[in-house]
Amino acid sequence: MRGLQILIDGFAISSLYGIGAIGFTLMFGVCGVLNLAHGGIMLIAALIGWWASVTYGAGPYLSAVIGIVAGLAASYVTYFLVVRPLQRSRAIPKDEEEIFILTGTLLWGIMIQVGMDYLFSDNPVTLQPLLPGVMSIVGVRTPRNEVLIAVLCWLVIGALYLLVNRTRIGKQLLAASINPRGLTLLGFELSRIYIIVWTIYGLLAGLAGVLLASFFGVSSANAGALTASAFTIVILGGLGSVPGSLVAAYVVGYAETLTAYLIAPTLRPIPALLILIAVLYVRPQGLLGRR
């Protein structure tokens, strides 16, 4: 029974980790941007969704949609206010651009965290479950919301797969990740592709934020940990590799769940970090990384 419980809980948590990390890795793969404000954007989605719920009585689905839209808006603001000005600045040498963006998004993430703390305090909040109640899966009592979250995550992952592999826009994204200069020479506008990526990223981060808030609850104090978690998964999977991030999400999710159940809940984050260190020694490019 305990084995089955670990299987179910690990699957749900890993799916949630996956959805939070693939936008982050897609962004690096296509745009070359490591967005350290990632946790802050998830936070905005969760807190605005919660605020809409408690202030205006929005139901669980409406507050989730409002949260996702807030995540999308925060993603655009991050791009237009922080990243694009740095990318276009003539004062910044091209070979130092990445470190400036890294620093810029880090500071922006801190500003978001402090701002959210000011507006909503650092007390954790939770969104209403999209599906209340529990169900029995082979005798294991499981919240319906947990099942719905896992299903939703995989539907979104499937939709993203189809978008990238079966549509014209997706092929442009793939091309931009492999050879952006070649794409430009063919007459495609890179800035338009970047906006598409920031849109997909904002929707994914927003969705991850609201699902996390309805699963565990979030507080403004979690912003750094959320970024660190996505960062760990993406490094483990291989920077820029979406399938790598998914595999890594499951490795981390199950390592944490096994530790929490079989050793001690307090030691939950430790094994993922040990695995990360081992991978960096043995395979620095990550599990499925290209570089």
Added chain:
Amino acid sequence: MPSISARYATLCATTALSAGLLCGAGAARADDPVKIGVVSEFSAVVGEPIARGAELAADYINAHGGIKGRKLEIVAYDDHSSAADAVRAFQRLAQQDHVSAVITTFISEVALAVEPWAARLHVPTLTPAAASDLISKQVHDKYDQYKYMFEGWFPSPNLALAVCDSSHDTLVEALHMKTAAIVSEDADWTKPLDVGYAKCLPGAGLNIVDTISFNPDTTDFTPIFNQVEAKHPDVMIMGIAHVGVQPTVQWHSQQVPIPMAGISAQASNDSFWKSTNGATEGVITQTGSGPGVALSPTTLAVQKAYMDKFHNFPAFTAFTSYDGVMAFAEAMKRAGSTDPDKVVAEMEKTDMQGSVGHYGFYGRQDQYTHSLRYGKDWATGIFVQWQDGKQVCIWPTDKCPNKVKFPSFVKLPQQQAAK
């Protein structure tokens, strides 16, 4: 949404400016205000009411002639629950703002960091909620040095006693519960609490089947609830203050069939219902004051004044902070001075009707020197249960006749036996 942070930022800036311009000059004049400092985290459920409670007490004192004609002024700093920030703020209050006393923090680790500074700088200091028994132990063991520190709430062993007393009446006698699992966060205040639970719960009629201590950074409580369920206790006796929303929401969403009782400090604030989307229904917690429950002749008036000014029913720290400021003010009046040694001597004689009940401190020879007295003739705290979105007082039974009522997913011993 913001309110107190902005106000206090302005207050702090104003205070800093006036301190720089006016306070460096030396001795206070007879018409200078008496200042009491507050150091706490303004954005925390349990921290914000500390500053507000102090502000309310100052309003009352000033409306009734101040302290021997001198106005009482509150100078407040946010410590973000950081010991380093709290110590810096404390030093500033003592050396720059020249406060005569300080009310500080709900976190034991922070109070223990501030305590040596209260001793070094000779500033009478009261923590309205930090419960580690180490705070009073230092006062007891090194009285001459540490006598400036007071605990305006019960030390953890006495909190455990209160939980055992109430559990006996409300869970064992009324609902025939026989077993309990202790579930508490790993913090300074819970170590003596868990020891206290282990000592007194069997005597109250609850045999302990498991004890779980978890990291306050825990986000997923499923494995913890799973471990508890495997031992089939009749009730979980909690010890949580740093966490609250996440275990409560997950308890509800996973429909864990075991009731939550004991101490869940955040659940004492009425905003907890909103924060948990109602998942707190059925949760029992110890607190200092409940809506409409008259623990002394002053309780209801303080509750009303707080609700009128801040429009919510606060965590218990508002009341313990209020009482702390009142006790300091009374001690200063009796001493006819703000001299720290005289104020400490008068604080030790405190015997007043506080908003949390009959209010006084243990003496030098008692085990918990300078902690709030607990007992039938003194304050005991109360236990409330969330029922239909409201905090309903369920103990002490002579003041609170309400019955305990749990959500349908909770299985009580009779229901389990009937299966």
